[in-house]
Amino acid sequence: MKKKQYKxxxxxxxxxxxxxxxxxxxxxxxxxxxxxxxxSVARPQDCICCKLCELRCPDLAIEVICTEPGTENGHE
Amino acid sequence: MAVKDYIRQRFFPHMWCPGCGHGTILNALLRAVETLGLKKQDIVMVSGIGCSARISGYVDFHSMHTLHGRALAFATGVKMSKPELNVIVPMGDGDALAIGGNHFIHAARRNIEMTAIVMNNRIYGMTGGQFSPLSAHGSMGTTAPYGNIDHDFDVVELATAAGATFVARTTTYHVHELSDFIAQAISHKGFSVLEVLSQCPTHYGRRNRVGGAVDILKTYKNNTVRIGSDKKQENPDLIERGVFVKKELSEYCREYDRLIAREHREAE
Structure with a gap:
């Protein structure tokens, strides 16, 4: 299975x-x-698109943009 | 739809303190609504008073901000008049079980289809840190400066005994579980109770010297286990997470409709 790609x-x-x-x-x-x-995003190259930061953020301040496997464009 | 399409962005940043678990519950609720594919106009959020109650102001659904402890009573009225709507009632621990304790047990007993989310931070946050019926024995609050001598309710046991047909518990650390349980609770055809352990770093955290939001989340990670885990046998103090009750029972609005239909037939 292809991995999600971090955008x-x-x-x-x-x-x-x-x-x-x-x-x-x-x-x-x-x-x-x-x-x-x-x-701030200090090490973007290490992101694995798990989105735990986005899900846990109590301020709804984070969105991780990743492409789903097999799609061209960013999936939000 | 993206999560931000479900909120009233003009009210952000919200009024909750840094690290407050209630924001994470809002976050998970929006994801549950997105997963279920519900339309904004099909949801009503009815809340009472307290930090937790402010959640209904942030969502772009139908919303009602009502009296302290009485949200379930208002919600019952909404549901009876518009049974097709999904009624969600976010409540704090004091709002749900002290001021609103009677409404809570009777809504559970009636099995009216709505979702009660008990956002349990074990303290009255908005009014300055008084102990609540969910503050543990020995915990500190402004009204318990030498430690609380009350014993706390177990929300799961209380809701189960009162007749709720869906009862679950999770925490703001377990975010995937949280949005999954909210979605299950909303989908359930009956009265659903979801207890969410939610951190209050400002009042509970400071007064009980348990640290900030990150530290309290670590306790949720380390001090809770899934239902049926062997670890609970070894350490009975661990708090269980999971779906405790999920059963079918005739629902109040449907019973009411059946009663009306039957009486109309007999009158003809």
Whole structure:
């Protein structure tokens, strides 16, 4: 089975309150909090499209954009 | 539809504290609605008072923000007049089981088709950290500065004994399970109760020195197990997650319709 392909994180900065849940529970340590205490994508190349950050975010501030296997365009 | 199409974006960022579990429940609820393919106009969210109750303001469904503890009573009225709608009632632990305790058990007993989500953070967050009927024995609150001497309810046992025909429990750590259980609860043809352990880092976390949102989520990960796990035998303090009750029983609105139809026939 082909893997999902990572296209990027879409982050709503003004919604992020910097709780750090996404950073702590990312299985690949992709995310970090920046100088302003907001989420930033430090290691995008390591993202495996599990979307746990998107699902756990209490602020609905994260969207992980990945292509489904067999499709050309980004699937949100 | 994307998740953001189901919310009133003009009210974001929302008013919940950083790391509040209630936001994760909203997140999972939207995904459950998306999975079920429900239309916005087919859902009514009826809430009472408290941090949890604010959820009905953030969703772009029909919504009612009602009296403390009385959301199930308002929701019963909505469901009786429009049985075709999916009625979802988000409640806090105090809202559901202290102020609204009677409404809760009687809605369960009647088996009216609606979904009660008990967002259990074990404290009254909005009013400043008073203990609730779900605060554990010995836990701290502003009204229990030397520790709570009350014993807490077990929501699952209470709902089961009161007659709810779908009863489940999960946490805000177990997000896939959370949206799956919400979807199952909404689809169930009867009164559904879903208890979600939800972190309140601001009041419960600080007063009980259990750390921030991340620390409380780790306790959900480490202190809960799926129903039937062997670990529960070894450590009875572990909290079980899963679907505890799922049974069929005649539903209140359908019973009412049958009664009306029968009496009309006999009158003719």
């Amino acid at each position: 990027g994180h879409k982050i709503e900065r003004s919604w992020c309150k910097g709780c750090g849940i996404c950073v702590e529970f990312c299985p690949k340590q992709v995310l970090e909090l920046d100088a302003e205490g907001k989420v």
